[in-house]
Amino acid sequence: MFLRPAARTLLRRAAGTPAAASAARRVVVPASSALLSTCADARRGFADAAAPSTDAAASPWATWPAAPPDPIIGLTEAYLADDFAHKVNVGVGAYRCDQGMPFVLPVVREAENEIIAEEMDHEYSGIAGCPDFVNLALRFAYGEDSEPLNEKRIAGVQTLSGTGGLRVFGEVLHQFGHKEIYVPNPTWGNHIPIFTNAGLDVKKYRYYNNETCDLDFVNLIDDIKSMPEGSCILLHACAHNPTGMDPTPEQWKEISYAVAERNLLPFFDCAYQGFASGDARKDAAAIRMFVEDGHKIALVQSFSKNFGLYGQRIGALSVVADDPEEAQRVVSQLKKHIRPAYSNPPRHGARIVSKILASEEKTNDFVEQCMGMAKRIDSMRTKLKDTLEKLGSSRDWSHITKQIGMFAYSGMSKDEVVALREKHHIYCTLDGRISMAGVTSKNVEYIANAIHDVTEGK
Secondary structure, eight states: OEEOHHHHHHHHHTTTOHHHHHHHHHOEEOOOHHHHHHHHHHHHHHHHHHSOOTTTTSOTTTTOOOOOOOHHHHHHHHHHHOOOTTOEEOOSOSOBOTTSOBOOOHHHHHHHHHHHHTTOOOOOOBTTBOHHHHHHHHHHHHOTTOHHHHTTOEEEEEEEHHHHHHHHHHHHHHHTTOOEEEEEESOOTTHHHHHHHTTOEEEEEEOEETTTTEEOHHHHHHHHHTSOTTOEEEEEOSSOTTTOOOOOHHHHHHHHHHHHHTTOEEEEEESOTTTSSSOHHHHTHHHHHHHHTTOOOEEEEEOSTTTOOGGGOEEEEEEEOSSHHHHHHHHHHHHHHHHHHHSSOOSHHHHHHHHHHTOHHHHHHHHHHHHHHHHHHHHHHHHHHHHHHHTTOSSOOTHHHHSOSSEEEOOOOHHHHHHHHHHHOEEOOTTOEEEGGGOOTTTHHHHHHHHHHHHTTO
């Protein structure tokens, strides 16, 4: 049934007149059979066109292969699926108390409660993050008496923890002509995909001698002196991940000289300040040394490990420049890359860190509590080494206590790590890295006996 043109016009005019609209709806005439046939054909044609072909019905994701699982996440999933009563996870890099539970620093809880009581808003932070946090983070790393900081030659931005800062700086390096970056061998596993995805060719310099379980210092210096002039070199500020083997102050000075000789750009990754030794100033010594030596460094900081703010994703990225104007130009480029990536960083964790570092009392509490975490890990290192020695192990395990920070680079082979998992349900990464945070007074002897079982005579 179709409306005559006059009826359609009447309906349009009847918006506010119910009676007129009703009359218009009654002004209809039968449609011709030819017209009905034509409409039916059109409907069939539309239905045929709307019905997808077999090829078109396939999912757009049908050809997408599964990506390989992340080694750490995959390890955790395997651990969770294991129903063995005495299983142990020493793979994940997150601090645990001696009961094996996640630990929130009391000073963090105190600061968080104050923030909640103040009923702060949840507005966006700027692209560069919370200014108070950035300023306090820089003073935490470079020192209150830092000359370039007080001259405003150091500037930075808040980032999505260390990972976000690494990616942003990698992109900026690539934009301004850097084709490659040099990282220690070994290094944190995520460094390589981060810089690769930022467009850089990742090259390695020798860092650790697996035979001696010690720093491969001679070759480290040789490799630095062979780097193309002006290259960017990544340096772990403290608690090298995964080895836990840091240069001595004297070795750091020699590294500084070698970097200066090649006019390299030193890029420090600082993920454990205060957590490594329990002394934030000591853990920042290499950074401050390089700045005092005149290097124009870049620095990324993470507040996940030392403040226990793993899920808050709080970090900072900064540069040392020749003058304040140059520093701000660099920051403008960092912001240019941040804006399309994640627009601006989260505020809650930044407020927590700011609350603590802005207060002398809270900062002292943080130092004390951070020292407590470091001491617990050190005590587990000693207990693990001593127990292995008491078991009569023929291997030298002294490197366990020479290393520092969250991880112990055990020296176990891939086959031994697999045996440790399959026979004893102890989960660590295939390179033999053990998260000492997962070692407790209740499981340390079990872990030592298991390690002795899979390594003795091998």
